[in-house]
Amino acid sequence: MMTQQKIKVLIADDHPIFLKGLQEVIEEDQKLQIVFKATNGTDAINAALNRVLDIAILDIDMPGANGLQAAEQILAAKPEVAIILLTMHKAKDAFLKALEIGVSGYVLKENAVIDIVNAIAAVEKNYSYISPEMSSFLLKQKNRQASGASELLETLTNAEKKIVQLIAQYKSTRDIADELFISEKTVSNHRMNIAKKLNLSGKNSLLRFAIENSSALT
Amino acid sequence: MRVVLYSLLLLLVFSCVDAQVIDLQQADQKYAVNYPSYREDRDGTLSFKEVVGSAKDFKIPSLPVPDFLGNLSKAIWYRFAALNNTPETEWYLEIKGGYMHRLTLYQIHPNGAIDSIALSADKDFAARPVRSNNLIFPLRIDPGEQTTFYLKATSKALIRPSMSFTTMHQLYEDSIPTSYGDGFFTALAVALLLYNLFVYFSLRERVYLYYIGYIFITILHTNLVAGHVLAIFPWLDFLNTNLLLPLLAFFSVLFTNSFLQTKRYAPIIYRIRWLMMLGYTVPVLFFIAGEYAMAILATSVLMFMLFIYWLLAGILAYRNGFQPAIYYIIGFGALIMLNMTFELKIVGWVQENYWIDSALYIGSALEAIILSFALASKINFYKKEKEEIQEQAYQQAVNFSRELINMQEAERKRIASELHDSVGQKLIVIKNKILRFSKGGTAGFQQKTEELAENVADAIQEIRSISYALRPYQIDLLGLTQSIKSLAAESFEAADIVHTLHIDPIDNIGPADKQINIYRIIQECINNIVKHAEAATASVSIENQHNQLHIRIADDGKGFDAQAATGGFGLKGIRERLHILNGAIKMGKAVPRGSVIDIDIPVK
Incomplete structure (x- = not known):
């Protein structure tokens, strides 16, 4: 077996001490290689577009372009790059915006040393990753917004509704499979059918729909 | 006596040749006395005899009505003659000169007889033979007769007698x-x-x-x-x-x-x-x-x-x-x-x-x-x-309050980012260090450090809350539209108010200070609903149409008295910001209950 290629990572944060700490944590993993450290959004974008890259870890609050803008531009040019956003913002709207852009991971800075490794491991397998503290925070949020999606939801089967409910609880495909005692493949098939029925397309679109309409699901 | 008379006659002959003769041809006409010969009488001391005696001292004027402005003579003598070719015998010499002082007219008949009338232009009005605004001298000129006139004029103003021969009929x-x-x-x-x-x-x-x-x-x-x-x-x-x-x-x-x-x-x-x-x-x-x-x-x-x-x-x-x-x-x-x-x-x-x-x-x-x-x-x-x-x-006041509000917002933003980026970041680094640190230790050690990390997390959360309250991070990060959506959703959700939001994209509606003002206005309205309205449902709609932003914020709460509410500080702030935005606010009651606030703001 030939030697495994290292995963190429870009990290960007305007706070030097945090950046250094992050670098140390990532480099502890032999499979990972940091190819660029940026201290602002513009540098991060330029580096991401000009280098071979697997993962870009971006802080949201950066001078130049902010993390969301950087992610959007990088994904527009290189959709294959997995983006992990690092942020101080424990807030639903920033999170939803990140989902909309199509990022793969949303990691709270305060838990970065623990979560970043898990996040990298998840996105490497093409899964999404959300800091556990973030998802529990989001779950605590009430949603009293009158939903206009009830009719659409009626087109779903009971099994599909159940899956949407679990997605709304920020559960991964794997978690859902385990919980419902079905295979991951079956869950993926369900997800595809649901997305079709609800006219959803694009990365994270089903997750966003489920979160936004969680009040209509219960 | 004879000598005098003789010499007078001689002079008369001479004067007949010299004087301006006015030919009176019709009785219903007015004949202006133009270019009368004149003689200056410097001290006003010459007598009629002296004047008549030296006819050669008279001069022909260059103007029809000689004007003695700038002339320092006390009196001016004029000489002219009239030839009556009409059957009319009663003639009048009219002199326009209400500003003059005293005018004395001498009439020398062909037979040598001399008549004289003195009229004062500035007094003795009752004594005038014809009591009119102009000076009117009654004369007798027989048909076919030519008579010579001498006029001595003194004035306290200008000496400028504008004279004409006329009849009473014409005068009237x-x-x-x-x-x-x-x-x-x-x-x-x-x-x-x-x-x-x-x-x-x-x-x-x-x-x-x-x-x-x-x-x-x-x-x-x-x-x-x-x-x-x-x-x-x-x-x-x-x-x-x-x-x-x-x-x-x-x-x-x-x-x-x-x-x-x-x-x-x-x-x-x-x-x-x-x-x-x-x-x-x-x-x-x-x-x-x-x-x-x-x-x-x-x-x-x-x-x-x-x-x-x-x-x-x-x-x-x-x-x-x-x-x-x-x-x-x-x-x-x-x-x-x-x-x-x-x-x-x-x-x-x-x-x-x-x-x-x-x-x-x-x-x-x-x-x-x-x-x-x-x-x-x-x-x-x-x-x-x-x-x-x-x-x-008014404009100055608006500018001043705009400056004030902008300064206030800038200051809030500065403090918010200072807290968030500086203190917050430091705490994050600390928490991460603790988390790393705890990894290698015993179970008891891990529990202690995790508690410590929790404490730091609480501090981070507090800093987050303070800085979000000072300055909505969303405006810079997500844009105005999302900021308002989040604001409404979070506020209403926290208060268990079912809500609907219809918000047009307004991210590029104007400069940052305009955006923050719109945000603050809506924030204040939502705060009022959450704090005072006791509402079960609420709605926020923002339409951007025809360069006009229509904002409608409604609830089904207990409503408010718009008159009583105007005194509140919150509404004052709203009005202040609306002044700056050139906007208008209308507060009304919703049917069956609750309140509706309509705000219009012009945008480009």
């Missing part, structure tokens, strides 16, 4: 249009004078008093020159051009400076105003000293300077941006023009008729009308100026 006919016209224009000026007096009573502005003073003296002077003053008020015989014109100048200078606001619009004119007014004491002093010729000379020079002063003041004020000055220029211009027309008659360049004869009247009346109109338009000008100043003050 001529006096009708003149009296009517002079009366009409006088009445017109008086009416305007009264009108402006009333305006003065309501506005209490001095410029109206100056106008009244000026127009009053103008009317008086014009009527004095025309002889009407003495005809109606014989006791006003002390009045004289040399007294009235300085007074007129005095009021006109006051009026000019007040009306044109020369202090601001024509400082030079303003500075020399006292010089102008003081200058007019000169003719008065000469007059009081009995130096009448000097007095009239000084008056004339000063009047000429006054004309220039008026025009210059008008033009300067107009050029410096005082628009009503145009009326002033037209008004005084009209007066000057008609005065000049009157002078043209004297030098014989224009034919005499009623309009020319009454040019001074028409000029004064015209000026009174135009200046009165100017004063009326000045009220408008003032009003507009006042409104402009108010508008400016």
